[in-house]
Amino acid sequence: MPSLVSHPDEVKVVSRRFGMGATDIDKYVELDGYKAVQQAIAKGPEWIITEMKASGLRGRGGAGFPTGMKWSFVPKQSEKPKYVLVNGDESEPGTCKDHVLFLHDPHAVIEGTMIAGLAIGSKLGFIYLRGEYRYLLKIVERAVADAYAKGFLGKNIFGTGVDFDIITQTGAGAYEVGEESALMESLEGKRGVPRIKPPFPAVVGLYGGPTVINNAETIANAPHILLMGGEAYAKLGSERNGGTRLFGISGHVERPGVYELPMGYNLKRAIYEVAGGIKDGKKLKAVVPGGSSCPVMTADEIDVGLDFDQMGKAGTMLGSGGIVVLDESVSIVEFALRTIAFYQHESCGWCIPCREGTDWIKKTLTRVYNGGGNKKDVDNVQYLAENMLGRTFCPLGDAAAMPTIAFVKKFRKEFEDYVEGHKAGTPIITVEQLVGAH
Structure with a gap:
């Protein structure tokens, strides 16, 4: 288990059990675990959603949508079952926060999933982990099994007459399934490509039923919010950005x-x-x-x-x-090329702007980086990225375009230096070397 870092400016809420052995269910219970969900059962869905709205919690996966509002969008009455889906497909390069949650406090994710289920009237939740996190799957599966053994999951949880089940699942190493609709397609056993919206998951989601999808960190905050109160949690953060x-x-x-x-x-x-x-x-x-x-x-x-x-x-x-x-030692041109190589490799290929745009940007930047480019190439990279932006079925195209545009605009001279040969001794690099293990 990796060592944990800390700093006096930290305010530990979701990480407060890290390093305390909370993967063990008895230790988790000792540290106030599963108290919030019992409180939620007693007080009901309206109270849960009110507290979540008051907390100012916004989606920690990146979109930043208010969590309480998202939960309130799910219709109260539905002919089809409702579902809670935890997005633990943490595949964004540079991101490693959900990893430590699953590693140190998996029961918080389980309890948060149960709370979300109570809020929307669901009896089944899915915890979906990144395919490369298979070693974490063992930790999460053990935590789920322990919760069933204690009577915290399954039929008649905590002896309250409420039923709730959780199923774990891993992806197949695809960045694309981190997008919520592609994640649902993957869970249904289909190819992980995005759906056209509307309809939105809150109304027509997993298996056609109303579905709440939240990032693992977002979900793990729910028990802490209910125990400390939504307003107290909101005060920890800034205006309109609670916690x-x-x-x-x-x-x-x-x-x-x-x-x-x-x-x-x-x-x-x-x-x-x-x-x-x-x-x-x-x-x-x-x-x-x-x-x-x-x-x-x-x-x-x-x-x-x-x-x-x-x-x-x-x-x-x-x-x-x-x-x-x-x-200062970093080549922004190389960094930009590595970034677009990742997105080109991970594009599902469904829509033309993303499939073709990422490929042409990668080819053009490879030429620039290898010393065979011209000034028009720099303009073309920006032009291609700007014409991808907002024109794809899902945000992967935007995710490739936005950083590319910023690299060129903010470090244009560096790109031009490569073109003009001012970068003496620039190494030749192949696309295969860039992609590496991806």
Whole structure:
């Protein structure tokens, strides 16, 4: 089990049981586990949703949609069964927060799933893990089995007459199934490609029934919110961005790790104080603030709060909380090429703008990086990305386009230097080497 990092500025809510042996159900119960769900059974769906709305909790997968509002969209009456689906398909490069949740506190995800089920009138939940997280599946499956053995899952949970079941599932290593509708297609045993919306999952979701889909971190917050109260949780964060967030800080910092910080915490402080600053005394060049799909920020743009609204005003996104720090030694051209190579490889190929756009950007950037490009190539990369944006069935096209546009706009001189041959000794690199293990 990896060692845990910490910093005095952390506010531990969802991570408060990390390192305390809470994978064991008895220890989890000792640490106030499964109290919130019993409270939820006693007080009912309206109370749950009211508290969730008051908390200001917004989707921790990256979209930032208010959780309580999402749950309230599910119709009270339905001829078909309702479902809760936990999205643990954490495949965004630079993101590793759900990993530590499943590793250290799987029962919080289970309890949160039950709470979501009670809120919408569902009797069945699915916990869907990233395909490469198969070693975590054993931990989650054991936690689910222990909950059944205690009578916390199944028929007549806690002796209350309420039934609730949970099924675990892993993906097949596809980034695309992190998109909610592709995730439902995968769960139904079909190819993981997105659905056209509307209808939206809250009305027509898994197996055609009303479905709530939330990221694992979002779900794991639910028990804590009900125990401490929605208003108290909201006060931990910034305006319209309640609570805390798990941030994975990686790259060229002295203390990489996953830290739980209040929403709205300053990004510059997170890098220089929480993560210890830039490694080996080098200068900061750029920051990818929320996973690879988020537009890059330059070193002079990072004095901004880490919440959905402030990051949006800064021209980027909070995303999935994966802060990637790049020092002065990094080639932005190579970094941009590695990023687009990932998205080209992971595109499901269903829609033409994404399938063709990612491929042409990758080919063009490969030519630029290898020293065979021209000035028109730099313009073409930006043109291709701008014409992908907003024109695809799902957000994967946008996830490829937005960082590409930002790389070119903010570091154009570096791209032009490659074209003009100012980067002496640029190594030749193949697409296969770039994609690597992906």
